Amino acid sequence: MNIVVCIKQVPDAKDVRLDPETNTLARDGVESIMNPYDRHALEEAVCLREQHGGTVTVLSMGPPQAEAMLREAIACGADEAILVSDRAFAGADTWATSYTLTKAIETIGDVDLTLCGKQAIDGDTAQVGPGIACRLKIPFVTCVQKTRESSDEAIIVERMMDDGFDVIKVPLPALLTVVKDINEPRVASLKGKMKAKKATVKVLSAADIGAEADQIGLAGSPTQVVKVFSPEPRGDRRIFTGTVEEQVTQLVESIKGYL
Numbered sequence: 001m002n003i004v005v006c007i008k009q010v011p012d013a014k015d016v017r018l019d020p021e022t023n024t025l026a027r028d029g030v031e032s033i034m035n036p037y038d039r040h041a042l043e044e045a046v047c048l049r050e051q052h053g054g055t056v057t058v059l060s061m062g063p064p065q066a067e068a069m070l071r072e073a074i075a076c077g078a079d080e081a082i083l084v085s086d087r088a089f090a091g092a093d094t095w096a097t098s099y100t101l102t103k104a105i106e107t108i109g110d111v112d113l114t115l116c117g118k119q120a121i122d123g124d125t126a127q128v129g130p131g132i133a134c135r136l137k138i139p140f141v142t143c144v145q146k147t148r149e150s151s152d153e154a155i156i157v158e159r160m161m162d163d164g165f166d167v168i169k170v171p172l173p174a175l176l177t178v179v180k181d182i183n184e185p186r187v188a189s190l191k192g193k194m195k196a197k198k199a200t201v202k203v204l205s206a207a208d209i210g211a212e213a214d215q216i217g218l219a220g221s222p223t224q225v226v227k228v229f230s231p232e233p234r235g236d237r238r239i240f241t242g243t244v245e246e247q248v249t250q251l252v253e254s255i256k257g258y259l
């Protein structure tokens with residue numbers, strides 16, 4: 001089974017700040033990590049390869065520094081790594097991002113399964129996975145919490161729902177987006193780290209994947225971020241401390257003040 005895992009480098013959530021001048025994410029001095037959901041997608045791909053054979057290719061669209069994250073993915077079990085990187089991709093919204101990743105997946109060719117995280121922890125739209133599937137004209141299932149059985153023809157998965165889960169059989173090729181409950185990602189082995197050090201991360205440009213200039217980056221992005229801001233805290237806030245009983249007593253006393 002040939003699997004592509006889309007992984008995105010994101011700012012570490014504990015460091016996310018907004019630049020008050022530009023209303024954009026302040027990325028300077030902020031540590032970058034592999035999007036946590038994508039780590040679970042990678043683990044699932046490696047487990048499926050261990051069962052069925054084939055290859056796991058990790059794919060990212062991003063700046064040159066995303067290479068470090070792709071090497072980390074190799075250390076955790078991926079076979080190949082591809083970075084789609086070109087100044088022409090700058091300013092891409094989810095529409096242009098899914099177009100670019102689709103062109104890269106078509107360039108890789110012969111892909112049975114594409115895995116994505118449910119969402120990226122910075123953009124948070126959860127649009128890119130379904131966007132790729134629509135462009136590839138393949139079926140997709142979002143919020144997958146378990147892969148049950150798989151063969152060369154189909155995969156049976158559980159889709160997380162508010163009140164339980166759906167069991168869905170989907171023919172291959174297909175795309176899945178995964179939630180964190182799906183598995184416990186492995187820690188990179190020493191052998192994996194050695195392999196990652198020596199591995200070649202293939203870098204593909206817009207021309208390499210045959211991307212149309214008017215479909216990528218800012219030119220190919222129909223949406224624009226007009227403003228990004230931290231919401232103002234609403235009203236008076238109090239934080240109660242102590243045991244649960246003490247906090248309940250404090251809460252009751254506080255409510256009495258409003259009666």
Ligand SMILES: Cc1cc2nc3c(=O)[nH]c(=O)nc-3n(C[C@H](O)[C@H](O)[C@H](O)COP(=O)(O)OP(=O)(O)OC[C@H]3O[C@@H](n4cnc5c(N)ncnc54)[C@H](O)[C@@H]3O)c2cc1C
Pocket residue numbers: 006007008009035037038059060061062090091092093094095097101115116117118119120121122123124125126127128129221223224225
């Ligand atoms: C007008 C506009 C301009 C923007 N300009 C920039 C900019 O200059 N720089 C910038 O960094 N962001 C920019 N963004 C944000 C960018 O559009 C999103 O980060 C990107 O499209 C992915 O969307 P998301 O983060 O919501 O991902 P989601 O849809 O939430 O991600 C779901 C999954 O898709 C996959 N995925 C998503 N993105 C990638 C990727 N790049 N590579 C591989 N897999 C991926 C992962 O598996 C991820 O778990 C801009 C957005 C807009 C609207």
